[in-house]
Amino acid sequence: QKEVEQNSGPLSVPEGAIASLNCTYSDRGSQSFFWYRQYSGKSPELIMFIYSNGDKEDGRFTAQLNKASQYVSLLIRDSQPSDSATYLCAVTLNQGGKLIFGQGTELSVKP
Amino acid sequence: DTAVSQTPKYLVTQMGNDKSIKCEQNLGHDTMYWYKQDSKKFLKIMFSYNNKELIINETVPNRFSPKSPDKAHLNLHINSLELGDSAVYFCASTPRGANTGELFFGEGSRLTVL
Numbered sequence: 001q002k003e004v005e006q007n008s009g010p011l012s013v014p015e016g017a018i019a020s021l022n023c024t025y026s027d028r029g030s031q032s033f034f035w036y037r038q039y040s041g042k043s044p045e046l047i048m049f050i051y052s053n054g055d056k057e058d059g060r061f062t063a064q065l066n067k068a069s070q071y072v073s074l075l076i077r078d079s080q081p082s083d084s085a086t087y088l089c090a091v092t093l094n095q096g097g098k099l100i101f102g103q104g105t106e107l108s109v110k111p
Numbered sequence: 112d113t114a115v116s117q118t119p120k121y122l123v124t125q126m127g128n129d130k131s132i133k134c135e136q137n138l139g140h141d142t143m144y145w146y147k148q149d150s151k152k153f154l155k156i157m158f159s160y161n162n163k164e165l166i167i168n169e170t171v172p173n174r175f176s177p178k179s180p181d182k183a184h185l186n187l188h189i190n191s192l193e194l195g196d197s198a199v200y201f202c203a204s205t206p207r208g209a210n211t212g213e214l215f216f217g218e219g220s221r222l223t224v225l
Contacts, residue, residue: 008151034212043201043216044154086152090212097211098167101154 003027004091006102014110019076021087021105026070029094033065033072036088038104044088048074079109114138115217117202123223124192131188132220134202141207142166143185144214145177148199160185189222197224 006023013019021035032051036044050056050063050072062075072091076083089102115136122130136143144167145157159167160179174190185202202217 032210032212038152043219044214045216046213049210049212088152088154092210092212098156098159099212099214100156104152104154 002102003093003100004089004102006087006089006105008103009106010108011105012108012110013079015079015081017079017109019079019083019107019109021074021076021089021107023072023074023089023091023102024070025072025089025091025100027091027093028067028070030070030091031094032092033063034090034092034099035061035063035074036090036101038086038088040085076107079107081109081111083107084109115202115204115215117200117217117220119220120218121221121223123225125225126192126194128192129188129190130192130222131186132200132202132222134185134187134217136183136202136204136215136217138204138206138215139183140204140215141182142205142211143179143182144203144205145185145187146201146203146216148201148219150198154201158185158187192222192224194224197222 035048038044048063050065056063060077064073086104088104142161144159148154158177162182163179179185199219203214
Protein backbone atom coordinates (compact mmCIF):
# COMPACT_ATOMS: atom_id res chain seq x y z
CA GLN A 1 0.00 0.00 0.00
CA LYS A 2 1.34 3.42 -0.95
CA GLU A 3 1.87 5.81 1.93
CA VAL A 4 -0.15 8.57 0.25
CA GLU A 5 -2.63 7.80 -2.52
CA GLN A 6 -4.48 10.05 -4.93
CA ASN A 7 -6.45 9.44 -8.10
CA SER A 8 -4.14 10.55 -10.89
CA GLY A 9 -7.01 11.87 -12.99
CA PRO A 10 -7.32 13.79 -15.10
CA LEU A 11 -10.27 15.33 -13.34
CA SER A 12 -12.20 17.60 -15.64
CA VAL A 13 -14.74 20.13 -14.34
CA PRO A 14 -16.54 23.04 -16.04
CA GLU A 15 -15.70 26.60 -15.09
CA GLY A 16 -17.62 27.69 -12.01
CA ALA A 17 -18.11 24.17 -10.67
CA ILE A 18 -16.69 22.67 -7.47
CA ALA A 19 -13.60 20.52 -7.95
CA SER A 20 -13.11 17.81 -5.33
CA LEU A 21 -9.68 16.26 -4.89
CA ASN A 22 -9.16 13.32 -2.59
CA CYS A 23 -6.26 11.71 -0.79
CA THR A 24 -5.81 8.80 1.60
CA TYR A 25 -2.79 8.00 3.73
CA SER A 26 -1.54 4.90 5.52
CA ASP A 27 0.31 6.23 8.59
CA ARG A 28 -2.37 6.53 11.26
CA GLY A 29 -0.08 8.66 13.41
CA SER A 30 0.38 11.38 10.79
CA GLN A 31 -0.33 14.84 12.14
CA SER A 32 0.16 17.31 9.31
CA PHE A 33 -1.41 17.43 5.88
CA PHE A 34 -0.65 19.65 2.93
CA TRP A 35 -1.91 20.48 -0.53
CA TYR A 36 0.53 21.70 -3.14
CA ARG A 37 -0.34 23.01 -6.61
CA GLN A 38 2.04 22.41 -9.51
CA TYR A 39 1.52 24.06 -12.88
CA SER A 40 3.00 22.25 -15.86
CA GLY A 41 6.74 22.81 -16.02
CA LYS A 42 6.78 24.69 -12.72
CA SER A 43 7.66 23.88 -9.13
CA PRO A 44 5.14 22.87 -6.46
CA GLU A 45 3.72 25.66 -4.31
CA LEU A 46 1.97 25.23 -0.99
CA ILE A 47 -1.67 26.31 -1.09
CA MET A 48 -3.23 24.78 2.03
CA PHE A 49 -2.31 22.92 5.17
CA ILE A 50 -4.48 21.35 7.85
CA TYR A 51 -3.61 19.79 11.18
CA SER A 52 -6.97 19.21 12.90
CA ASN A 53 -10.02 17.20 11.98
CA GLY A 54 -12.69 19.16 10.18
CA ASP A 55 -12.67 21.87 7.55
CA LYS A 56 -10.30 24.73 6.92
CA GLU A 57 -11.27 27.44 4.45
CA ASP A 58 -9.06 29.90 2.60
CA GLY A 59 -10.80 31.87 -0.10
CA ARG A 60 -12.12 29.46 -2.73
CA PHE A 61 -10.18 26.55 -1.19
CA THR A 62 -11.38 24.26 1.59
CA ALA A 63 -9.26 21.48 3.04
CA GLN A 64 -11.06 18.68 4.89
CA LEU A 65 -9.43 16.20 7.23
CA ASN A 66 -10.81 13.01 8.73
CA LYS A 67 -8.10 11.26 10.73
CA ALA A 68 -10.32 8.33 11.68
CA SER A 69 -10.81 7.52 8.00
CA GLN A 70 -7.24 8.60 7.12
CA TYR A 71 -8.67 10.86 4.46
CA VAL A 72 -7.91 14.41 3.39
CA SER A 73 -9.56 16.36 0.60
CA LEU A 74 -9.36 19.69 -1.16
CA LEU A 75 -12.42 21.47 -2.52
CA ILE A 76 -12.06 24.29 -5.01
CA ARG A 77 -15.21 26.38 -5.36
CA ASP A 78 -16.01 28.44 -8.46
CA SER A 79 -13.25 26.68 -10.38
CA GLN A 80 -11.39 28.80 -12.89
CA PRO A 81 -9.30 27.75 -15.91
CA SER A 82 -6.31 29.16 -14.01
CA ASP A 83 -6.86 26.39 -11.43
CA SER A 84 -5.87 23.80 -14.05
CA ALA A 85 -2.78 22.15 -12.58
CA THR A 86 -1.63 19.03 -10.77
CA TYR A 87 -2.58 18.98 -7.09
CA LEU A 88 -0.23 17.10 -4.79
CA CYS A 89 -1.34 15.81 -1.43
CA ALA A 90 1.46 15.50 1.13
CA VAL A 91 1.58 14.03 4.62
CA THR A 92 4.19 14.33 7.35
CA LEU A 93 4.98 10.89 8.74
CA ASN A 94 4.67 10.40 12.46
CA GLN A 95 8.18 8.94 12.67
CA GLY A 96 11.00 11.11 11.42
CA GLY A 97 8.76 13.90 10.21
CA LYS A 98 9.43 13.18 6.54
CA LEU A 99 7.04 14.73 4.04
CA ILE A 100 5.61 12.12 1.69
CA PHE A 101 3.79 13.13 -1.48
CA GLY A 102 1.02 11.41 -3.36
CA GLN A 103 1.32 11.00 -7.11
CA GLY A 104 -0.86 14.04 -7.74
CA THR A 105 -4.25 14.61 -9.37
CA GLU A 106 -4.34 16.50 -12.64
CA LEU A 107 -7.21 18.99 -12.69
CA SER A 108 -8.53 20.53 -15.89
CA VAL A 109 -11.08 23.34 -15.68
CA LYS A 110 -12.87 23.86 -18.98
CA PRO A 111 -14.17 27.35 -19.93
CA ASP B 112 14.48 38.21 -5.92
CA THR B 113 14.60 34.46 -6.32
CA ALA B 114 14.08 32.78 -2.95
CA VAL B 115 15.36 29.28 -3.80
CA SER B 116 17.49 29.15 -6.92
CA GLN B 117 18.94 26.14 -8.68
CA THR B 118 21.54 25.87 -11.41
CA PRO B 119 21.56 24.64 -14.03
CA LYS B 120 17.89 24.46 -15.00
CA TYR B 121 18.58 21.93 -17.74
CA LEU B 122 21.26 19.27 -18.09
CA VAL B 123 21.61 16.85 -20.97
CA THR B 124 24.41 14.35 -20.63
CA GLN B 125 25.58 10.90 -21.55
CA MET B 126 25.40 7.78 -19.40
CA GLY B 127 28.43 7.35 -17.21
CA ASN B 128 29.17 11.06 -16.85
CA ASP B 129 29.26 12.96 -13.55
CA LYS B 130 27.17 16.11 -12.99
CA SER B 131 26.38 18.56 -10.22
CA ILE B 132 23.37 20.69 -9.40
CA LYS B 133 23.67 23.69 -7.11
CA CYS B 134 21.03 25.22 -4.86
CA GLU B 135 21.01 28.44 -2.91
CA GLN B 136 18.29 29.99 -0.74
CA ASN B 137 18.20 33.58 0.46
CA LEU B 138 15.29 33.08 2.88
CA GLY B 139 17.43 32.46 5.95
CA HIS B 140 15.97 28.97 6.32
CA ASP B 141 17.76 26.31 8.33
CA THR B 142 16.63 23.17 6.54
CA MET B 143 17.15 22.28 2.89
CA TYR B 144 16.08 19.29 0.83
CA TRP B 145 16.58 17.51 -2.44
CA TYR B 146 13.52 15.93 -4.05
CA LYS B 147 13.34 13.89 -7.25
CA GLN B 148 10.26 14.06 -9.49
CA ASP B 149 9.97 11.32 -12.08
CA SER B 150 8.10 11.36 -15.37
CA LYS B 151 4.87 10.36 -13.59
CA LYS B 152 5.09 13.46 -11.40
CA PHE B 153 5.86 11.40 -8.29
CA LEU B 154 7.89 13.60 -5.93
CA LYS B 155 10.22 11.70 -3.62
CA ILE B 156 12.52 12.99 -0.91
CA MET B 157 16.20 12.18 -1.30
CA PHE B 158 18.12 14.15 1.33
CA SER B 159 17.59 16.76 4.01
CA TYR B 160 20.13 18.98 5.73
CA ASN B 161 19.57 21.08 8.81
CA ASN B 162 22.16 23.82 9.26
CA LYS B 163 24.74 21.83 7.28
CA GLU B 164 24.02 18.55 9.05
CA LEU B 165 22.55 15.59 7.15
CA ILE B 166 19.29 14.53 8.82
CA ILE B 167 17.46 12.54 6.16
CA ASN B 168 19.17 10.18 3.76
CA GLU B 169 16.66 8.09 1.89
CA THR B 170 17.44 4.87 0.07
CA VAL B 171 19.34 6.58 -2.68
CA PRO B 172 22.26 5.00 -4.60
CA ASN B 173 25.59 6.18 -3.21
CA ARG B 174 26.31 7.64 -6.65
CA PHE B 175 24.32 10.59 -5.29
CA SER B 176 26.27 12.73 -2.85
CA PRO B 177 24.85 15.88 -1.32
CA LYS B 178 27.02 18.58 0.16
CA SER B 179 26.07 21.60 2.25
CA PRO B 180 28.93 24.11 2.64
CA ASP B 181 26.69 26.40 4.69
CA LYS B 182 23.03 26.55 5.61
CA ALA B 183 22.16 28.63 2.54
CA HIS B 184 23.59 26.16 0.04
CA LEU B 185 22.92 22.53 -0.79
CA ASN B 186 24.53 20.90 -3.78
CA LEU B 187 23.96 17.51 -5.35
CA HIS B 188 26.66 15.59 -7.16
CA ILE B 189 25.79 12.51 -9.21
CA ASN B 190 28.45 10.06 -10.37
CA SER B 191 28.21 7.55 -13.20
CA LEU B 192 24.85 8.75 -14.45
CA GLU B 193 22.30 6.15 -15.52
CA LEU B 194 19.23 6.41 -17.75
CA GLY B 195 16.98 6.05 -14.69
CA ASP B 196 18.45 9.20 -13.19
CA SER B 197 16.55 11.25 -15.77
CA ALA B 198 14.10 13.36 -13.77
CA VAL B 199 13.48 16.83 -12.43
CA TYR B 200 15.43 17.50 -9.24
CA PHE B 201 13.92 20.07 -6.88
CA CYS B 202 15.70 21.82 -4.08
CA ALA B 203 13.50 23.07 -1.24
CA SER B 204 13.87 24.78 2.11
CA THR B 205 11.89 25.36 5.26
CA PRO B 206 12.47 27.74 8.15
CA ARG B 207 13.46 26.80 11.68
CA GLY B 208 10.50 25.80 13.78
CA ALA B 209 8.21 25.43 10.81
CA ASN B 210 6.39 22.26 10.06
CA THR B 211 8.59 20.18 7.78
CA GLY B 212 5.73 20.11 5.31
CA GLU B 213 5.84 23.83 4.60
CA LEU B 214 8.37 23.77 1.80
CA PHE B 215 9.60 26.48 -0.52
CA PHE B 216 10.73 24.90 -3.80
CA GLY B 217 13.28 26.01 -6.33
CA GLU B 218 12.40 26.01 -10.03
CA GLY B 219 13.83 22.56 -10.60
CA SER B 220 16.70 21.15 -12.63
CA ARG B 221 15.67 18.86 -15.47
CA LEU B 222 18.28 16.14 -15.99
CA THR B 223 18.19 14.07 -19.17
CA VAL B 224 20.58 11.14 -19.42
CA LEU B 225 21.07 9.77 -22.94
